[in-house]
Amino acid sequence: MSSLRMLPGLLAAIAVAGCLAPAGVGAQQPEPASVAAYAVRDACPSAGPGRVHCHALELVPRAEGVAVSASSACRPPLASQGCFGLRPQDLHSAYRLPARAHSPQTIAIVAAGDDRTAVRDLRVYDTEFGLPECTEKNGCLMRLNGAGRYRPLPPPSPEAAEEGSIDVQVAHAVCPNCKLVLVEANSTSLPAFEEAEETAAQLPGVTEISNSWGEAEPAQPPRAGAAFDHPGIVVTAAAGDTGYDNWGSPADERGRPEYPASSPDVIAVGGTALSIGEDGEWLAEAPWEAQAGSGGSGCSSDFAAPAWQSSLPNWSAVGCQSRRAVADIAVDADPYTGVAIYDSTKNAEGIVPQWRRLGGTSVGAPLVAAAFALAGGAFGVPYPAQTLYANVARDKHAVHDIASGSDGECAAASGGECTVEEEAASCQASAICVAGPGYDGPTGVGSLKGVAALRLPRSERSGAP
Numbered sequence: 001m002s003s004l005r006m007l008p009g010l011l012a013a014i015a016v017a018g019c020l021a022p023a024g025v026g027a028q029q030p031e032p033a034s035v036a037a038y039a040v041r042d043a044c045p046s047a048g049p050g051r052v053h054c055h056a057l058e059l060v061p062r063a064e065g066v067a068v069s070a071s072s073a074c075r076p077p078l079a080s081q082g083c084f085g086l087r088p089q090d091l092h093s094a095y096r097l098p099a100r101a102h103s104p105q106t107i108a109i110v111a112a113g114d115d116r117t118a119v120r121d122l123r124v125y126d127t128e129f130g131l132p133e134c135t136e137k138n139g140c141l142m143r144l145n146g147a148g149r150y151r152p153l154p155p156p157s158p159e160a161a162e163e164g165s166i167d168v169q170v171a172h173a174v175c176p177n178c179k180l181v182l183v184e185a186n187s188t189s190l191p192a193f194e195e196a197e198e199t200a201a202q203l204p205g206v207t208e209i210s211n212s213w214g215e216a217e218p219a220q221p222p223r224a225g226a227a228f229d230h231p232g233i234v235v236t237a238a239a240g241d242t243g244y245d246n247w248g249s250p251a252d253e254r255g256r257p258e259y260p261a262s263s264p265d266v267i268a269v270g271g272t273a274l275s276i277g278e279d280g281e282w283l284a285e286a287p288w289e290a291q292a293g294s295g296g297s298g299c300s301s302d303f304a305a306p307a308w309q310s311s312l313p314n315w316s317a318v319g320c321q322s323r324r325a326v327a328d329i330a331v332d333a334d335p336y337t338g339v340a341i342y343d344s345t346k347n348a349e350g351i352v353p354q355w356r357r358l359g360g361t362s363v364g365a366p367l368v369a370a371a372f373a374l375a376g377g378a379f380g381v382p383y384p385a386q387t388l389y390a391n392v393a394r395d396k397h398a399v400h401d402i403a404s405g406s407d408g409e410c411a412a413a414s415g416g417e418c419t420v421e422e423e424a425a426s427c428q429a430s431a432i433c434v435a436g437p438g439y440d441g442p443t444g445v446g447s448l449k450g451v452a453a454l455r456l457p458r459s460e461r462s463g464a465p
Contacts, residue, residue, distance in 0.1 A: 037062055040293060040335045042241075043162045043360075044213075046250055051188045052112070052215045054163040055238040055258075056362040057293055059085075059335040077355075079128050084340035085357035086276075086332070088129050088173035091339070091367065093280030095331070095448040097174060098374045105373035106179040107208045108200035109167040109366060112188045113160025114153040117344045118143065118168055121161075125169045125342045131176050139179070141168070146185045146196035148203065154186045161345030166358055167212055167366045169341055174370035181206065190215065194227035197260075201230040207377040208234040210369040212362035216246050216253035217262045217300060228265045231382035234372040237261040238361035239270045239327040240296025244426060244433035244441065247409040248294060257298025257326045264306040267372075267385045268326045269364035270443055271295025271333025272402065282449075287405035287435050287442035288334045289423075294407045295333055295361060297432055297441030300324035308389035314438045319430025328385055330402070330443040331367050335359030368448070375451035379461055384454075391453045392445045396438075398453035399446030407442040408433035 043056035074083035082090070091097065115121075119136055126133055134140035145153050154160075164182060171180055181203060185196040193213065200209045209230070214237065228235055240258035242248035261268035271288035272295065288295045299320035309315065309325055318325050332338075338359035378384045391398050408423030420434065427433035432441035439445055445453070 035336070038336070040359075043358075044159045046253060047188055049252065050190060052190055052193055052213045053188065054111070054159065054213045054362050055241045055360045056163050056166055056212065056358055057241060057335045057338075057360040058162070059338055059357040059359070079340045079342070079355050082340075084355040086337065086339045088131060088176075090276060090280050091174060094274060094276045094282045095371070096282070096450040097371060097448070098451060100177045101175050101373050101376070103376050104179075104205065105175065105207045105377055106181060106203075106205040107171050107175065107210060107366070107369055107373055108181045108183055108203060108206045109164075109171065109210045110183050110185065110193065110196045110200055110213070111160060111164050111167060112154070112185045112193065112213065114143075114156045114184050115161045115164030115168075115182065115345070116156045117161055118164050118182060121165050121342050121344055122168055122172060124344070126172070128342070129173070131172060134172050134180065141179075142181045144181065144183050144199070146183065146192055146199060148183070148199040154184050156345070158345055158347045160184070162343055162358070163212060163362060165341050165343040166339070166362050167210060170339060170363055171210065171366040171370045174367055175373045178370060178373050179205070190218070197227045201233055206233060208236070208369040208373050210366040211235070211237040211260060211266070212365045214238060214240060214258040214261055216249065217256040217259040217302065219301075228260050228263045230265070232378050232380060234369060234378050234384045235266045236269055236365045236369040236372075237263070237266040238365040239268045241271070241293040241333070241360045243289065243294035243296065243407045244409065245298040246296065247426060257300060258296050261296065261326050262298070262300040262303055262324055264303050264324045265383060267368060267388065268328045268444070269361055269368045270297060270327030270330035270441075271361045271364060272330045272443060272447055273334040274332035274337045282400065285332075285400055285402050285443075285447050287330070287402065287407050289405065289407050293333075293335070293360065295330060295442055296326060297407055298326050299432055300326070306383065306385065308386045312389070312439045314431065317431045318439065318441065319427060319432045325432060325441055327441065328444040329368060329388060329399070330447050331364045333359050333361045333364055339363055371448055371451055372454050375454035376456075379456035381456060387456050388453055389445060391455075391457075395452070398449060400449050401437060401446045402435050402443040403437045405435045405442065406433055
């Protein structure tokens with residue numbers, strides 16, 4: 001994709017292609033990496049109209065023979081020492097997340113293609129980080145096809161394995177006592193994904209559904225997005241990796257936000273660049289915008305803004321008039337501050353990559369879904385985004401309000417940088433592509449700060465724990 005503006009100063013502080021310090025033990029701060037030494041690979045390139053793709057990006061060395069764990073402190077490179085990216089404890093400490101869910105929760109993950117190594121890869125991940133075992137045998141993990149059957153599963157692919165690894169491992173990292181169901185769509189067509197989505201919602205016990213995939217919003221979304229209308233279930237969707245209105249995508253996909261993130265029935269998850277301290281604590285976040293990619297935002301052409309958006313105090317500054325705005329919330333998506341993921345599926349080059357550093361809003365969708373699980377799920381609220389917006393309206397400190405930066409179009413030549421003002425021109429300097437106090441498109445209401453913003457206040461619950 002085109003070069004995207006780097007956040008001056010912040011990227012140097014938060015790039016973590018070196019070894020991350022173990023959280024909570026007073027170890028040295030993560031070492032920054034040179035952007036010149038590492039490139040970003042799109043795990044699922046766009047396949048054209050009518051085909052969806054995942055929002056996963058992989059950090060890779062530019063030079064042959066260079067490991068992703070470039071720090072001299074990582075000898076041997078161990079994922080448990082932070083050498084391949086953020087670990088479960090880093091996510092928990094940075095976002096102040098509880099250790100476990102206090103009520104039974106089942107997260108359904110909708111993906112395309114079969115991840116044949118999902119179970120054994122999660123076993124390696126759990127062993128490395130000391131997480132509870134999550135397997136098909138102990139009932140923690142289940143794999144189904146798009147129709148909800150055990151067999152036949154769809155054909156495997158390296159893309160399916162990479163995305164499946166992100167979804168399953170991030171969800172388990174955040175909520176280690178949640179059950180997981182990987183629902184594998186039979187193709188990358190939108191109807192196949194919508195079938196898998198409806199299957200996920202009908203499975204017994206499912207409390208959250210995570211979607212790390214999408215396409216530029218169709219002119220007429222099938223059935224007006226009915227596949228995502230599941231009252232009482234938390235449904236998250238990745239907002240995309242190519243900026244405001246997909247400006248960094250191929251020409252035929254520009255000018256529209258991502259779908260299903262644009263559906264008002266989902267919680268659209270945008271992307272940030274995250275900075276953590278020596279003990280894993282949150283230091284700063286900004287809209288993720290760099291040469292590596294950019295979190296998605298935009299105004300829907302087809303969906304009206306739900307009441308919890310249109311009633312925002314600064315709604316008139318967003319620039320969407322009566323239309324749905326993307327995103328609702330944002331978390332880390334920058335591959336340079338990405339998560340450590342284990343994948344033993346042979347890639348297109350015939351290489352078994354094993355540990356790797358991954359980013360993109362594919363990380364955010366399962367992370368936020370699992371955070372809702374930690375908070376107790378939907379608590380019977382038909383559309384849990386309403387709970388998020390209401391909680392932040394009551395207490396603006398319930399989230400990290402990200403008040404500067406942009407994901408707007410950068411017209412600089414490859415390798416160049418743009419100012420926020422230059423990027424703001426693509427959205428007429430409205431909040432849909434410029435971060436500021438309160439709601440904005442790139443980061444929604446803000447990033448996670450515990451789960452208070454996700455939990456229905458006790459006074460409003462009806463028999464829920």
